[in-house]
Amino acid sequence: MIVFLLALNFGISWLNCWVVGGIWAESRALGGFSRVLAWCGATQAAIGFSSVIGFVLGYVLFASGHMPPKVAHGAAALWYLLVIIPALGTGLIITIESWIIAFRTRSILDMGSATYNTFSMAYNVYQAADGGIFDALGDVGDLFDDNDAWPIMLAVVLVAVALAGGIWLTYVLIGKYAGRLPLPARGASAPIVAGH
Template sequence: MEIGIILFIMALNFGISWLNAWSAGMVWAEARALGGWIRVMAWMAAIMSAIGFSSVFLPVLVLGAVALMGNPPEAKQMIEFAFSLWYVLVIFPVLSIGLVAMIQSWIQAYREPSLLNTGVAAWNTYAQIHNTASAINHLGPATNIAAEGIGKLFSGSDGDDIPARLLLLGAFLVACSMVLGVLLTASIIKKYEGTLPMPEQPVRARA
């Protein structure tokens, strides 16, 4: 049951990330040409897409590495370190972008009231509240775990419960998940860049 829920969440994150990359790609060329707020929004969608994809890649990479190592006794500590490090790295960009997106959706719903705009504003508000509450509850413990692991890495000594090589592997897998997220986002944006249909210009009759 828990595995099914985890797989559903991973699939949902992948789908939302793909939609973010797709929406960024659709306006990427125009945003680059026009600049201003539309370019900021395009970059925000791209960043959220890369983070979302990394959240899908990281469990696959970590669990795959643990399986290849034969599930050593220290695997649990390595998994905790990897996910804590990833969380600390992404939570502030997620909260910052989420706040801007929430305010922008409020403005859009106020200026152009509709079921769609109201629904988007409601969802962005819920997501921001959920992410903020999650940060309040989990950022402290995650920071402690990540900081302790990084301290052991720089000291070059093995801890009582986990060898430094496993901590290094955990940090490497976090970096790999983020790089893969960026690469996949960039490929989707490139695929859909310049494909947004432009409004047809009325043809003027010759005198």
């Protein structure tokens, strides 16, 4: 099940890069809200990729005996605390935009995207409000229980590598897909349909 969820998260992040890449040049030229949406999609992709990278690296370190369970939990919690606010903020913007698009077009694809975005956003908000943030704070706090600095350093390095890897992969993929769509006339903007 976890492999399926990781593959799904990776695939959604890749789709976000494909969609964002398609409007990247347009959003740069037009600016305004289309640029905000492009950055929201890029942020969602980077977060998704970093979750996969962090999990895989953390699992390898844990399974090989180089990372105790407490450090693995602390690293996952630190990553969560760093990404939850950007994830919720950008997710809300994308969700609202997907509702607007679905209302305008009434196409099955756009309504499906809006539905997915709505459930994803609701789930993320529920998880954060249902103790996700407080649990994560507790797990990060557990890293400081010992006087040994290496668990903290290991968790910080793992999270930094995961985040940097997610950002780099997003940058590369958006660059690969940038310019694949023609720019429309000024005043018209192409919406983002991929969700988070």
